[in-house]
Amino acid sequence: MRPMALLQVLIAGGLFGLGLTYATMIQPEVVLSFLNFNDFGLLLVLGCATGLTFVVYQLIPKIRKAPLFAAKFSSRPANARSRTLLGALVFGVGWGLSGVCPGPAIASVGAGNWPVLYALGGMFVGAYLQGRFFSAK
Amino acid sequence: MRLSSGCTSGHGICGMALLDLDSILAVLVFLSTAIVVAHLVTMFGGVA
Numbered sequence: 667m668r669p670m671a672l673l674q675v676l677i678a679g680g681l682f683g684l685g686l687t688y689a690t691m692i693q694p695e696v697v698l699s700f701l702n703f704n705d706f707g708l709l710l711v712l713g714c715a716t717g718l719t720f721v722v723y724q725l726i727p728k729i730r731k732a733p734l735f736a737a738k739f740s741s742r743p744a745n746a747r748s749r750t751l752l753g754a755l756v757f758g759v760g761w762g763l764s765g766v767c768p769g770p771a772i773a774s775v776g777a778g779n780w781p782v783l784y785a786l787g788g789m790f791v792g793a794y795l796q797g798r799f800f801s802a803k
Numbered sequence: 804m805r806l807s808s809g810c811t812s813g814h815g816i817c818g819m820a821l822l823d824l825d826s827i828l829a830v831l832v833f834l835s836t837a838i839v840v841a842h843l844v845t846m847f848g849g850v851a
Contacts, residue, residue, distance in 0.1 A: 674827035678820055682812075685810040698841055701837050701838050701840075701841035701842075702841050702842060702845050703838075703842075706819075712811075713813075715815075715816045716815065716816050716819050716820050716821075719816050719817060720819075720820040720822075722820075723821060733829050740823070741821065741823075742817075742818075744825065745805070745808045747823070747825050747828070749805075749806050749807075750807055750809070750825050750828070751806075751809060751828060751829060751832050752806055752807075752830050752831040753805070753806025753807020753808065753829075754807050754814070754828075754829040754830075754833040754836070755809070755821040755832055755833070755836055756806065757807050757810060757833045757836075758832060758833035758834065758835070758837040758840065759834025759836055759840050760838060760845070761811070761833060761836075761840075762837035762838065762839065762840025762841040762843075763840055763841075763844065764845070765841075767810050767812075768810045768811075768812070769810065769811065769812040770811075793805075796805065796806060797805070801805070
């Protein structure tokens, strides 16, 4: 990775972690409280994040011809819908049990929340098992 | 090939902001599943 691109990734990741931490989403208790309908604050977090990203996605390609560190704008590769939804179902079970999802989990380690390492370890094991045994070629 | 290919951030923020139908469906599925599971855990005396 080129140095400027690396710097961009570091800044973007840092901002994301800062935002997740400030929005309290890195605390599994807050997530579980949301999923139990006790505290709807995270709905505001998701709404604002998605809304702002939507505006940026609409505006930036009109202003700039290409991203700062890539040749052109492109969308992500698509996956079969059935696989996406099956994965979403499995992920939802884990999220509902633990209150931990990938981005906030990594940021949570930075905040010194060590127990979340168990959940991160579980993610590595789950992803490995999926790739090893359930990955259609 | 992987399964969900996205999480709360990937589908929830980026995918939905692209108005990607698969992402919107994925968010509906994992959010409703997580809500049901979290409520079940609480119902059966979990820590939540």
